[in-house]
Each structure stands twice: as C-alpha cells, then as structure tokens.
Amino acid sequence: MKKTSFWINDAQQALQDKIQRSLNEGKAKNVILFLGDGLSIETIAAGRILKGQLEDKLGERSKLTFENFPALGLSKTYCVDKQVADSACTSTAYLGGVKGNYGTIGVNGNVSLNDCASAKNPINHVESIASWAQKANKSSGLVTNTPVTHASPAGVYSHLANREFESDNKVKLEGHDPAKCLDAALQLVYNDAGKKLNVVLGGGTKRFLPNGTLDFYGNSGERLDGRNLIREWRHSKTGVAKSVFNLQQLLAIDFNNTDYLMGLFASEEMKFKTDADTIKEPSLERMTEAAIKILQKNDNGFFLFVEGGHIDTAHHENMAQKALIETLEFSKAIQKALDMTNSEETLIVVTADHSHTMTFSGYSDIGNNILGLNTERSDIDKLPYTTLSYANGPSYYKHFNWTGDRLDLSNVNVLDKEFQYVSTFPLKIESHGGEDVAVYANGPWSHLFTGSLEQNLIPHMMAYASCIGDGLTMCQKQKTKSSGTVLQVSVILIMLSFVITLFKNQ
Template sequence: MHPRTHHKITTRSIDYEKPPVNELEYHADFWRNKAQDTLSQKLLEKHNTNIAKNVIMFLGDGMSIPTLKASRVYLGQLRNQSGEETVLSFEEFPYIGLSKTYCVDRQVPDSACTATAYLGGVKNNDATIGVTAAVALQDCDASLLDENRVMSIGKWSQDKGKRTGFVTTTRVTHASPAGVYAHTADRDWESDADDVPANCKDIAYQLIYDDIGSKLNVIMGGGRRNFIPKTLTDEEGDAGKRKDENLIQTWIKSKEGKNARYVWNKQDLLNVSNDTEYLLGLFESDHCKYHLDAEDNDPSLAEMTTKAIEILSNGNNGYFLFVEGGRIDHAHHDTKAQKALDETVEFHKAIQTAVEMTDEEDTLIVVTSDHAHTMSISGYGVRGNNIFGSPGNADDALPYSTLTYANGPGYRKEVDGKRSDTSQDITSKYNQDNNNLRFLTICAASVLNLK
C-alpha cells in the first residue's frame, strides 16, 4: 500500500486538498481494463449516415492544444481532483482531427482570414473577411466586386430556408462572428468611426442592413458602442462611436410586425420567449466581460447558447448556429493564463449544454479552433500540482512556471545575470500576467537583445 499524501493548493479560483492518486492506478489491470473499455465502446459505435438538419459550430478562438491540456487540469482542480484525468465535454466526441492554419499571405493566421476559411471554405489574406485573396488589406474597391466575395455557411443556410444566428463573447462585429455575414477589406472597420472609405460599409452597418446580417434570427455578444452614435450613451452609461445613426433602433424598426426582441442584460435574456423569431442581444459596450469578472447582469456563454438553440429550434427547416468562445484568445494575448483557461472551461460548458439540448440524429456539432498562442506547458510537475504554480527549479536553482508565454506583456530583464524569481509572483491574482515569459522569453530576449 502506498502512503497517502495531501498538499494544499490555493489560487483565486482553486483552493483544495490535492487528492491522493487512486490506488487502483498502481496496478496494470486498471489501465488495461480502461483500454479494453475504450476499444469496446469504439467497436459498438455506428456511423451516423443521416443528413444533418441542424448544424452548430463552436469556435474556441486561440484555443491551442496546450490550452486544452491546461484547461483539463484547471477544470479538474476546480472539482477538487488532481486534474490530469479530466476530460472536456467535446473531447468525448467520436471523431477528432487536426487542421492546418495559415493565410494566403501569412504563415500565422489571424481570426479574420481563418473565419473566412472555416465558414466560407476559402483561404484569403490576413485581416480581411468574406473576400478572396484578390483583395489586399484595405482595398475597398476590390472588396466590392462580386467575384471577390466569399459567401459563408450562414448564407448557404439562409438560402435553404434555415434559421441562422451566432453567439460570441467578443463584440458582434469582431473578426470571427463577422465571418458569418460580412465582406470587408479590413477587420478593423467595425463602425463608421473607424476610417472606413466612403464607398465601403462598416461591419456593424452590414450586420443590420445587408442581406445576410439582416436575416439572422439570433445575434448575441458585446459591442453596443459600434451601433449607437457618439452623441448617445447606452443602458450602462457608455458612449457610442458611430457618426451616422442608431443601428439598434434601425434593427428594431426593421422588425416591426414580427416577434422580435432587443435585450442588453441577463435577466431580459432569460425572459425572452422561446417563440421569438428575431433576437438582438448586446450585453456590453465592448467585449463581454471575462467570466471571472462577470456581474449579475452578464449572461454566460452557456446561457446565451441555450437561448439561441431554443429560438432557432422553432424553424421548420432546421438551423445553423455559430458559437464563439472569443475571450480565450484575448486572455492569451494579455498573458493572463487563468482567465484563458477559465474561458475555455466556459466554452466546454456551452458545448455540453448544446449536446444535452440536441439529438445527434439530426444535429451536427463541430468544435474547432482558428489558431494557437505561444503558451506552453513546461517541466515535470508532480501529479495534481497547481496548474498555475511551479513544477520545480531550473539549473539556476530558481523556480520556473508550469505555464509560460513566448511573447506578450510581462517580460522582465535579467538582473546581475539572473532571471526573475517566480516564487515571488502572486499567481492567485487572476488579473496578473500569469506565469508569463519568465523563462522562455527571457532566454529569447537575451539572444535578441530586446529592450
């Protein structure tokens, strides 16, 4: 019998006694039986040859393979488990594969060219949406040519009489959701205040007025500022950006005589009737809040997904729904590892919700990512070690972080030839630049002589 050991692990969201290893794991039969169970399950699975009536596409923006690994551990540790054995909801799907990502003009893609690829099936240039690679960045005139426009699965679904919609934790005019409905030579042309050429329309305008956007049954996310004039403030007192009109009011007027609702908070969203035909939900002036920062008025991604499915399911011909966990990406950009992992867990919850609400006999659910980030998992931490902690000391006798970033904020120069001592970091503060750069980037910066 092996001794049981307990270690206290404490962070902002994790406070648990690290559980002992399951003693059955010390025996070979435990693992062989698990393997046989998996094989038996796979042999019993039958190929689903049905034609999908409904399609739900989940996109984890910036959700790399190391993010999945770390998020499993994080989720397990939230449950007072060691974490490594945890499985995310979509990792139990029967089929899995890898995608190769790049833009026509870039080795590493952004969320604009990838959105065009996975929603429209066409690769194009960095920072452009819904257009071919014949359109260079900010080439407004080229983006207006019919032969340079790429239609998305949103358009194809509408042409088949299906209900359509999207849910995102970013602004609804951000790159990924814009791939459903917009055609633009610059992803940053979100409102008419963004130096958009006179002969081109901004993304918010396209969402309200153009053929695809105006027909969407469900639109949910953040970004109110791109829909109201700068002379007005929204429900929470934040100023708008637009120079022309109040697009929220335009949307409301365009839906007169139809069962349509505009909502801006969680309570109103939950009270929306399921027989609503059109729903516009804008829950923040900018991006939706991170889950760890959310307040009572802020709906979760799972709650938005639930309402979207309820509304879209009322159509006679099925539906297409796009759901983005967009703030995984933003947290990684800011090297806030705890928020990135927590947003991934929220993404996992939304997918589980969709699985429970639908039937695989008529609904296809696809989960993917658009690109990765430079977060890596380092070292040989003991089983159940705090995912935001240190797996041990490096050769210089100083600790290093399990999670590290190769770029982003937080770089610290060496002092007297020594790198920063990460044991002095307070990783329990989830707004801190979690565990970033400490080792990998410092070494790279030394080589590159970064200032």
C-alpha cells in the same frame, strides 16, 4: 494507477467503446459550430487538468465536454499570405470555405488588406455557411462574448478589407472613407446574410449607436453617421424582433413569440468570467441556450455559430488562468447545446481559428496545480518556474530585470487571476501560434472530420452533412445511389424479360 491491470482494463474499455460505435450517415437537420478563439491543443490539455482539479479530481484523467466526441482531426490554419493566421482570414476559411489574406474577412485572396474597392466587388465575396443555411430556409444565429462585429463573428455576415472596420468611426480612424468601406455593424444590419440572422448575441453597442448617444451602460456610441443601427435592425424585421441588454431582460424573453433577438451585453467586449457581474451579464452557456430556443422552432433546422472569444483575449495578455477559465466556460456552452439537441440530427463541430504561444512544460508531479509553480526548479539559476509559460508577450519585463536575471517567483502569488505568466521575449500583445488546431465532431457525418484538414474544408463538410450550399451533399449522393439502384433493377428486368421471351420462342 500503479497496477498494470488498471491501464489494460482502461484501454480495453476504450477499445470496446470504439468498436461498438456506429457511423451516423443521416441528414443533419441542425449544425452548430463552436469556435474557441485561440483554443490551442496546449490550452485544451491544461484546461482539462484545471477542470478536474477544481472538482477535486485527478485533472490529468479529466475531460472537457468535446473531448468525448467520437471524431477528431487537425486543421491547418495559415492564411493565403501569412504562415501564422489571425482571426479574420481564418473566419473566412472555417465559415466560408475559402482562404483569404491576413486581416480580411469574407473575401477571397484577390482582396489585399485595406483594398476596399476589391472588397466591394461581388466577384470577390465569400458567402458563409450561415448564408447557405438561410437559402435552405433554415434559421441562423451567432453568439460571442466579443463585440458581434469582431473578426470571428463578422465572418458570418460581412465582406471587409480590414477587420478593424467595425464601425464607420473605426474606418475613418484607419484612414479610409466609410462611404467606400462599409463597416461591419452596417453590414450586419443590411447585408443579406446579416439581416436574415434570427439571433445576434454578444457585445459591442458602441458600434451601433451615434457618437453622443449613451448606451444602456452609460457609454457613448461611436458612429459618425448619426444612425441608431439597433433601432434600424429592430424596425427592419417583419416578425417579432426584440433587443435586450442584460441577463434579466434576456431571461424575460418569450422565446415562443420572438422571431428575432439581438442581445448586446456590453459597450465593447463582454467581461471575463472571472470579472463578470453574473447577475447582469449572461454567460456563454446562457446565450447559447437562448439562441437554440429561438432557432429550434424552425422545422427546417438551423445553423448556429458560437465563439468563446475570451480564450484568445486572455492569452494575448499572458493571463493563462483567465484563458483556462474561459475554456471551461466554452465547454459548458457545448454541454448545454448537447443537452438541448438530438445528436442523431444535430452535427456539432468544435474547433479553433488558430493557436497561441502558451506552452505546457517541465516535469511537474501528477496532481500539481496546473496554474502554479512546477515541482522542480531550474537546474541553471535554481529558481522556481511555472508549468505554463509563453513564447512572447507583454509580461517579459515583469519577469526579467535589465541584467537578464529572472524574477524569483517564490514570494509571488502566481494563482492571482491577474498574474501574467512569463514570456521569453517582449511584445506589446502576445502573438498567435502557427501549429495545427484540433477539430472535434459529434452527430451526423462526424466521421468526416478526421485526419489532417485544410481549415477551409470544415464548412464544406458541414454543408455536405446538412444538404445546404452549392457543393456536394449527402442528399445528392443518396439520390445518385437511388438512381443507380433503379437503373440496375431496370437493366435486370429487361434482361430477364429477354431471356423469358427467348425461352418461349424455343
């Protein structure tokens, strides 16, 4: 790496790769949207370094799966009413193509937080790309390691005035009437987009079971209406519908003879990879594999939404190590999708809903443990500091005493998975960041996903590539091109006929 020739040869090879790359303007039979919740650019950079270091390689030269994709853009993540977005308004944007207000899902900017009357009005509803795919007779599904009623996956099928309305109990806890504010679990089972989903995999059994009824994990459901929505979901299907609750049951599924699959693998959210019982709980990669096995049976193709939700969960606790491990799990799921599909006919888009406040800073030496202490100390208090830190969050009081002096990290195990990295001012839960997030794309029409993009443009470009939805599609463009060519040929033939007739008359 010290030689000039190393970098020149490296750059020339990368240049050759770009020059030789051809544009794929075919129709996308399948579309998979991978959403890294809170996957900031800093998280990607630190994640790639950790990946390499875990493989005993130079992490700075490593790449996550999606960093090999040919197209890269930046997405602007603000809500209609907030500079810094949450996972609710953003899900409406990247799934429905319309920006909404903070805390609302699947509704336009006319719906304010908690305005259930406006949220029930169909004129304010925003349909997701999953619904567009269903109308084109494609299969559809969602995968997450959060509850399937959480903000990001709920954008696939629901219309909510408050993201907290995950069950009727939660509606009541927020001070509203469940009869007037339909909850996400109910909408998943009975909304048009929800009931047509072929695959639903994630956590959240409590949202679907009555209070007092124990789920597979020995925890009580929370519904107040006495309904078992898991049973109702299963009985509402005309095809073969199966529900599973652990990895063994998932692996036992006969995918060729299963039309609908619901897997709920935790009472609330699924566990972090660092904490999970991998014998019982499927990974994001396993769930992605199962979903594709169900969906790819449809000759018309499919739309699949996959969320790596724990990147966000870990960041909120200032737990950078867990966030980066979840980023690696997210990358593995994307690789599984690449392995199972044909890139000539499958468009895969990878992006984030919003950023986080984790920073990657200081002047540490190449190869230094990305999770550890910086190779330099502060030139003011002479104490060591970590390469990774946060602008805010719950760890503040663990790192500063009442006089404002910093904790000396020399004798602290900063590599412990539960270690909370320093935050510069206190919040109970670390906040999101407002900067742009990356958008990566591979497959048909991936070259559209470049430049500075409004977040709500993303589903419109996916729909264009796959010829679904009510907007412009590549199929319409080809038809217009074809019609134009036929018209040109007709005009030429008429003119030629006229010339021949004129010549004969002379």
